[in-house]
Amino acid sequence: MLSVCDVTSDIVACASCGQRNRVRATAAGKPVCGKCRAALPWIVDAGDDTFAEVAEQSSTPVLVDFWAPWCGPCRAVGPALEQVARDLAGQVKLVKVNVDHAPRLSQRFAVQAVPTLMLIRDGHVAARQAGAAPAAVLRRWVEQGLAAPAVH
Secondary structure, X not given: OOOXXXXXXXXXXXXXXOOXXXXXXXXXXXXXXXXXXXXXXXXXXXXXXXXXXXXXXXXXXXXXXXXXXXXXXXXXXXXXXXXXXXXXXXXOEEEEEEOOOOHHHHHHOOOOOOOEEEEXXXXXXXXXXEOOOOHHHHHHHHHHXXXXXXXX
8 A cells, every 4th residue: 555655656466367566546547467457456545745646637436535543434444445446446446545644635525524435536526425334335336426427
């Protein structure tokens, strides 16, 4: 996982062939395995200074997780969100925002409870929900948000 300060790249193992791949946090397009061309999960961190580049300028729809390390439901939903990102590899980018390290983003998006999830498409919030849920429920929510017409 990338740190808030390092938005350059992360190493991701391909689920199909095991090849280790460098995945840039701000790359154009969608990450694929350099060996077998399978879609790779895209999971990165962002903060006040990197969110615009990492999330809002992404050509891939972005699932944003506003979370905090002291929040029990946040820690519980984290693995479910990572599973959704793996299941929907090539379709969505998971961007994790620690609200303790990103007060400007928390204020800008009026995050009053954690976890708060948002789906961003074409730089705009397409869907939003607060609270934890199982991976299957989260996946359906993301898929519905991806299927809905874009709103600007």
